[in-house]
Amino acid sequence: MTAVIELKGVAKRYENAGAPALGPLDLSVAQGEALAVTGPSGSGKSTLLNLVAGLDKPTEGTVTVAGQQVDRLGEHALARFRRERIGMVFQFFNLLDDLTVLDNIQLPAQLTGSSRRKTQARAQELMEVLGIQKHARAYPGRLSGGERQRVAVARALVNRPSLLLADEPTGALDSASGQDVRDLLVDLHRGGQTIVLVTHDPALAEACASRTVHLVDGHVALDSRAEAVR
């Protein structure tokens, strides 16, 4: 089993803060694993996700994702890394309001310069799978929260990333829509997608994660895989 994510001695300290917001910690996530990161507010979950996505750099340690040492990449290489390897889903969707659903989904593929035909075909396929093809020409502002999050997931998957990162994907949704997104993630995991999921919701963690890491004050307080091994 190859590791998709490999964190070694990683710590993140924000300026003018005493204790590190995260770590130092070691963490490895295997291919095909679905990891749920839980923990109280301010425990460093989003910080961890940002480090993995290359949106932020660790103060100490190394972050290796899909064979690339992310903390050593330059801005340009990071951008390429993100669009080729990582798909991101956020709590508040972060869709671009002035682009249609279809354009939102296609955007990461277009940034890589992939052909119009291929991009369109991939977007169509995803919209069908996620049941949002009837909204292809609509603008995100008109959609319900659940629908918006589906669009966000489709956008995250358009480049077939090695890793799907989701930060509170159900945090802004009512329970029915939340259920929707949960089922979607379960399906993706079954299909072999590696997922790192940050959530407060124990039900979500329970349903779609093969492993759970609980953070407290930036440290791993509990790791279900370590438990299992022990």
Place this chain on the structure above:
Amino acid sequence: MTGPLLRVVRSGVGRRRVQTVVIAIATMMAVAAAVVAGSLMVVSNAPFDHAFAAQQGAHLTAEFDPAKVTAEQLGATGQLDDVTASAGPYPATVIEATDSSGHRPPAMTLVGRTGPHAEVDDLDLTAGRWARKPGEVVLTSSYQGPAFKLGDTLTASGTTLTVVGFATSASKTADLWATPAQVRDLASQEHPVTSQMLYRFDSAGSKGDIAADRKKLLAAVPSGALLGTQSYLDTKRAADHGAAPTIPFLVAFGVLGIVMSVIIVGSVISGAVGTSLRRIGILKAIGFTPREVVRAYVAQALIPATVGIALGVVLGNLLAVPLLDDTEQAYGTATLSVAWWVDVVVPAGALLVVGIAAFVPALRAGRLRTVEAIAVGRAPRTGRGQWAHRAAGRLPLPRAVTYGLASPFAHPVRTLAMLLAVAFGTIAATFAVGLTSSLNEVSSIQDPESRSAVTVFTGGPSVAGGEHVPAPGTPEPEPADPAQVSAAIKAQSGTASSYGMGQQDATVAGVSGTVRATLYQGDSRRGGYAMISGHWLTGAGQVVVPGQFLETTGTEIGDTVRVTVGKESAGLRIVGVAFESSGGELEIQANLADFPAARPQEFLVNIKAGVSAVSYAEKLGARIEPLGAEARANSPSQQDGLVLILNAMAALLTLMLVSVAGLGVLNSVVLDTRERVHDLGVCKALGMSPRQTVSLVLASVAGIGVLGGLVGVPAGYALHGFVLPVMGHAAGTGLPRSVLDVYDTPQLLLLGLAGLAIALLGALLPAGWAAKSRTATALRTE
């Protein structure tokens, strides 16, 4: 202002640093440009009258024969009826000087004075000091420049004269001054000493007044004592003629600067308020009254604007001083400074504009309902600009570029402000480039005689070339035979071509009084004037006239007019209208062949390349002096001082307007980028590279730049086409095509790109910021 309000203002000014700096710099540039343009407008308004009044200029300059009238008698003329002040008698003479490089300026009037100050014609010493001992001279400031500097020397009748100072005389009473003893020393048989008296009169408004005063003067001195007089009205006419064409130019630039400032300052400030709606909502939610909000936002704009205005006044004055110095020299006026009221009116006006520009959107902010204001940042935007994204998305361009291209449509008002900024910058650039070319063209086509390297004088009736009137009483030397002189020129090695020229008084049927006729012999094309219409003389029986001539006589090109020179008359066909921007009187050009009795007084010689004009003139001179003629190397024609000033001013103002335009774009793009920092963060999280981000931001202004260029270039072109004829009209002349058609296509295309350049330069900085900003931080802001 209450404590919390003050804190809000302070944090607003501090947090929006770019905007604060842009408001300050934009107002600074705009105010500086307005001060420069304004003060030049003020001084170019009747510069002669101002200088004349300041110097207590002489209404009448009179030359007396000291052999026929004593100094006491002359002093008594100061007590005459109507004379309010007088100065003199000063010894005066005419010298023919040679400068250190062998060039010979035209004969110069030398006056002996012990100092620059007097009750009449109170001179301004612009450089150096007054002549204290023999061997020292003070030159009139119009000579100051590359040809003459302090310490340079002149030689006249074997005496070496060192230039120790430069002075201006609005009444143009002399070309140079020395001590009275020196003047008497330099006088010769040919140019004896005369006594110069300067008078001011109670009534001197019209030609008639001056003539009446002259009559009284004539009656007060022994007969034959008054040799000649010069009225200030003639000097004034010549001076005003030179200044007139600059005024519309200055007005055009002043207006451009002011309109530009209003647009930039207005858009910067309304933009600042527009993006703060959410903050305003929160302020109101926690209990600020609408009035407090309005005050807070007006203050946020006024603080940096006031700083900018203050700096702008200082900068404007600093920039205006050297320009005014040059203007002073060109107009030959007294010392000029920025009019105090310009320094008051411009900042007051600027403050008012800033106040209004800030008040309107601030009022909107104050009126905004709190809930709406808070909702502004939250609710997903809908509608505006989405169609543009759909359209741009279809373009076969990289996605980051098409995304950027469509984004201006989300903010039509801000886009319009940016467009105006770019368009005005382009107009300024186009207009200034055209104007500069036109003025250079005017100066190069003026005075065609100066294009010849060497002038040969045959003697004979003097060629009056401006305000230099030969000293009265000078005996005329026996003229040389033109045919012999012409043959000698042809025989001289180094001659490329030459033509003869003579000036005569002529009468034209239908025109009252006399007209000055310049008669040409030989191939005069090189000395031809630029034509407004028709063509230059190509053969006998033709005449070229100024536009005014056609108006006065009601004739047209192709008509025949009867011209009489001396006793000879000829019917000449009008073949062209010439451009003449100097001299107010009617002047015509014709062929000497039509008036066999007339003789050329000078020959203008072009020499072969590589031949030195000075040594050519020396050699030719040796050959023709026995004939009674003389040869002079012409000083290389210097660019008109005024043209140089106008060029400098055009460059300066253009630079300022263009940078203000760039600042306007910078500000708008900063606002836009800040507003889209979240969207950009999302794009970067999805894998948009820094380069793609930069191209996105640049693409978002590229359309504006192109459109600004497309609007600005034709508008600048049209402005040029409108202003120049107005300038010509003010100067009393039409303009030849070569002055009007100064643009060529590649130049226009380049200027069109100026719009794009302004936009891209303005956007470069924020584009860099957008690319560098931390994605994680951007995503946190919602």
